[in-house]
Amino acid sequence: MERNLKDKLLEKSRYAEGTKEELWSRIETMLDEEPAAPTRMGSRTARKRTKRSDRTMRALKITMAVAVAVMAFGVFLAMPAGTAFMKDVRxxxxxxxxxxxxxxxxxxxxxxxxxxxxxxxxxxxxxxxxxxxxxxxxxxxxxxxxxxxxxxxxxxxxxxxxxxxxxxxxxxxxxxxxxxxxxxxxxxxxxxxxxxxxxxxxxxxxxxxxxxxxxxxxxxxxxxxxxxxxxxxxxxxxxxxxxxxxxxxxxxxxxx
Missing domain, CATH: 3.40.1000.10 (Mog1/PsbP, alpha/beta/alpha sandwich)
Structure with a gap:
């Protein structure tokens, strides 16, 4: 579904090609990035920092997923009437x-x-x-x-x-x-x-x-x-x- 959404944005939106690719590259990096596990020698402070990082990353993933959906919907509404995207009923x-x-x-x-x-x-x-x-x-x-x-x-x-x-x-x-x-x-x-x-x-x-x-x-x-x-x-x-x-x-x- 993410792949299809990206393809639709790249194909139909009116942003410059470089801007779109950079935007999607950043989003995919944020969604796929996993926090590094703490080492055995890490201190209690480091473990707390890692837990906060985990929570931050989970919140970031949720936020970015919502942002992707909102952005796609916004692009759809911005389509001028009569475009192929609106006409292609099939x-x-x-x-x-x-x-x-x-x-x-x-x-x-x-x-x-x-x-x-x-x-x-x-x-x-x-x-x-x-x-x-x-x-x-x-x-x-x-x-x-x-x-x-x-x-x-x-x-x-x-x-x-x-x-x-x-x-x-x-x-x-x-x-x-x-x-x-x-x-x-x-x-x-x-x-x-x-x-x-x-x-x-x-x-x-x-x-x-x-x-x-x-x-x-x-x-x-x-x-x-x-x-x-x-x-x-x-x-x-x-x-x-x-x-x-x-x-x-x-x-x-x-x-x-």
Missing amino acids: EWFAPEKKVEVEVEGQKEETDQKLHQNKESKYVIYYDQERYKLVQEDGKDVITTKEPLPERYPEVSMTIEQVKDEKPEELIKRLNGELAGKYEDVREVEQVSEPVQGYMVRALAGKEWDSEVVVIYAVDNGKQGSFAITEKYFFEASEGHGARFHQMLKEFKVLDE
């Missing part, structure tokens, strides 16, 4: 990972892939075995890898940034639009799972192929929102619906 999120999801009462492990939207500044993991992610008109759309037969309603999850509406305003507008299209539109709910924000749900009926729409409004951290719209059919509520729910747990808005 240093903090694994490109792929395995995630457990419960589908129709059964738990299964899925291989999920990281998607980073650099313009809208968010990341999400999606199930790459069953779905694909395409970008259409500034929106990210997660849909089935293989097109469904024509008799099935649309299955998709669309993520769109709405820059000029706060979540509470956006969900009210979208709720009103749903009311004119679906026979059963539920009340708007404030939710903390799978995302933090607001949610409204609409159903076209209770038949196996009745359309289901679930919309979330999430704060984008810049006085705007993300509108996340799930579409599937009634019979797929515990299939595609459960998978979309799990994928949304991996949705993260990136702080500038």
Whole structure:
């Protein structure tokens, strides 16, 4: 960990190279230095001095370890916005990972892939075995890898940034639009799972192929929102619906 911290400081900080090397050389010397053991001929005064030296060195090591952490954090905060260090999201999120999801009462492990939207500044993991992610008109759309037969309603999850509406305003507008299209539109709910924000749900009926729409409004951290719209059919509520729910747990808005 010390080696990685040093490498990050050397690579990313804006201090002169000579200054950085000298600083780290001094820190490493202080951390690694051990006090000399007293000789047999040493006096009581020498032994007391050695004990005081031991305590001093222990305190120094603790102090220097804290100083290293504080210095690294300070360098991180001093980074100008837009540097590669801030933009390289893949240093903090694994490109792929395995995630457990419960589908129709059964738990299964899925291989999920990281998607980073650099313009809208968010990341999400999606199930790459069953779905694909395409970008259409500034929106990210997660849909089935293989097109469904024509008799099935649309299955998709669309993520769109709405820059000029706060979540509470956006969900009210979208709720009103749903009311004119679906026979059963539920009340708007404030939710903390799978995302933090607001949610409204609409159903076209209770038949196996009745359309289901679930919309979330999430704060984008810049006085705007993300509108996340799930579409599937009634019979797929515990299939595609459960998978979309799990994928949304991996949705993260990136702080500038």
